[in-house]
Amino acid sequence: MNRQISLTVNDKKKEIRIDVRQSLLEVLREQLGLLSVKQGCAVGECGACTVLIDDVPIDACLYLAVWADGKSIRTVEGESRNDKLSRVQQAFVDEGAVQCGICTPGFVMAATSFVEKHHQQNISRHDIRRGLAGNLCRCTGYDTIVTAVQKCLDEDD
Amino acid sequence: MFNFKSYARAGSVQEAIQLLGQNPEAHLIAGGTDMLVKLHKGKAQFDHLVDIHDIAELNYITQNDANDIIIGPLTSFTQVAESELICKRIPVLSQAVLTIGGPQVRNMATIGGNLCNGVPSADSATPLIALNAAVTIEGRDGSRQMPLESFFLGPSQVALEQDEILTAITITRDNYTDYFGHFHKYAMREAMDISTIGCSAVCKINDGTLQDLRLAFGVAAPVPIRCKGTEDKVRGRKISPKLLTDIANNVPSDVRPRTSWRAAKDFRLQIITTLAHRVVEQAILSAGGTIQ
Ligand code: FES
Ligand code: FES
Numbered sequence: 001m002n003r004q005i006s007l008t009v010n011d012k013k014k015e016i017r018i019d020v021r022q023s024l025l026e027v028l029r030e031q032l033g034l035l036s037v038k039q040g041c042a043v044g045e046c047g048a049c050t051v052l053i054d055d056v057p058i059d060a061c062l063y064l065a066v067w068a069d070g071k072s073i074r075t076v077e078g079e080s081r082n083d084k085l086s087r088v089q090q091a092f093v094d095e096g097a098v099q100c101g102i103c104t105p106g107f108v109m110a111a112t113s114f115v116e117k118h119h120q121q122n123i124s125r126h127d128i129r130r131g132l133a134g135n136l137c138r139c140t141g142y143d144t145i146v147t148a149v150q151k152c153l154d155e156d157d
Numbered sequence: 158m159f160n161f162k163s164y165a166r167a168g169s170v171q172e173a174i175q176l177l178g179q180n181p182e183a184h185l186i187a188g189g190t191d192m193l194v195k196l197h198k199g200k201a202q203f204d205h206l207v208d209i210h211d212i213a214e215l216n217y218i219t220q221n222d223a224n225d226i227i228i229g230p231l232t233s234f235t236q237v238a239e240s241e242l243i244c245k246r247i248p249v250l251s252q253a254v255l256t257i258g259g260p261q262v263r264n265m266a267t268i269g270g271n272l273c274n275g276v277p278s279a280d281s282a283t284p285l286i287a288l289n290a291a292v293t294i295e296g297r298d299g300s301r302q303m304p305l306e307s308f309f310l311g312p313s314q315v316a317l318e319q320d321e322i323l324t325a326i327t328i329t330r331d332n333y334t335d336y337f338g339h340f341h342k343y344a345m346r347e348a349m350d351i352s353t354i355g356c357s358a359v360c361k362i363n364d365g366t367l368q369d370l371r372l373a374f375g376v377a378a379p380v381p382i383r384c385k386g387t388e389d390k391v392r393g394r395k396i397s398p399k400l401l402t403d404i405a406n407n408v409p410s411d412v413r414p415r416t417s418w419r420a421a422k423d424f425r426l427q428i429i430t431t432l433a434h435r436v437v438e439q440a441i442l443s444a445g446g447t448i449q
Contacts, residue, residue, distance in 0.1 A: 001164060019158065020164045021158045021159045021160070021161060021164070022158055022159075023158075023159065023193070026158065032413050035354050042197060043194045043197055044190055044193075044194060044258070044261070044262055045349060047259065047261060048263055057236075057260060057261050057264060058261050058264050058265055059261045059265070061193075062193045062194070062262075062265065063189065063193075063265065064159075064189060064193070064210075065206075066166075067189075067210055067211070085401055094219040097312075109176065110260065110261070114260075130347075130348065131260060132260075133259040133260065133347070133348030133349060134258065134259025134260045134262060134348070134349065135259070
């Protein structure tokens, strides 16, 4: 059940052989070594495995790797440039929005797409919570995460 | 790794029908948000997959010459919720689909998948049956159409033969023009949760009277259902607080909720009467009515 697929991962083109029974989560972690992509629940409940596919956030645990053929994927590994954290990553650090950290990569990717979609629009804290409703965090209580996202939305480019 | 034994990818509706015909045990997979969860648990009845994920001809929202709204089954909930046409003409549908899962799930899950799963809690089902939506089904011998309401046969059972595929969801112009609706989902959490009860009301008012009402509930019976008894009783009546109480008092005779670990039957009935009152009220208000 093997297939050859070509995809772009964090701006690099890849040609890989996968098994059609593999999830994108498994391929990203096991074949491409992108360990920021976490497995929490493996059934689409927690968002720890969130990656962006053509800039749209999805749960990599509920995505067949074969569907990624021809697509462009972003994970946390590709978000910092020249040793500089992305705007969203830096805001998470500044606001103390990270405790144990297992949810953080998924949150950063979901937040990144939310900020790109709604930058400088009038967005309430409640809207941010709705926008991040697919990600669970058992440590922070979410407030610091919402504040981090709010800061990013308000910032100038 | 997911646990299935064979996998075939369909590039078109015709190819999907053919592939299903070749393997009587084959099941469709579309957005994957339900199927992959089942496969994760290794359910043997889903050992053979026909993948329709990338059939572009089934992903659209459009209006035909008669101004009927037609939705392709592979349209994601995010696409439905963000569609200008849906938000303008049948906002009750975008309201409903925005209560499903979270953003990541809505980006993948498809409206056709939600309907074909046939679960009583499908949140896209109640607004659509309240809008008298019809479904188009294609198989080896051509295509047929039926009301969505009769598509639901029982829990996880829909009127699809093994080698048939849902190809369109249609809301005809007369079924949405001058109609206004409201949706409410009662669940334990505000996101990432399954409906305890879902309710959609769609109404048309004229000069202080309720010209038409279509009231639908999810998880109030083995399938998503309409409250036809209540609808018939109140059609043509003057809008008043008494009318709303009468609707609420009458709906229990239209529904058959049961006890599950999520909620007891009595509690469900309580939610159903409360929602009937509130959701119809909101629908009337959004139609520009006043209740006094
Ligand atoms: S691991 Fe994918 S949503 Fe939890
Ligand atoms: S920081 Fe521990 S789960 Fe979010």
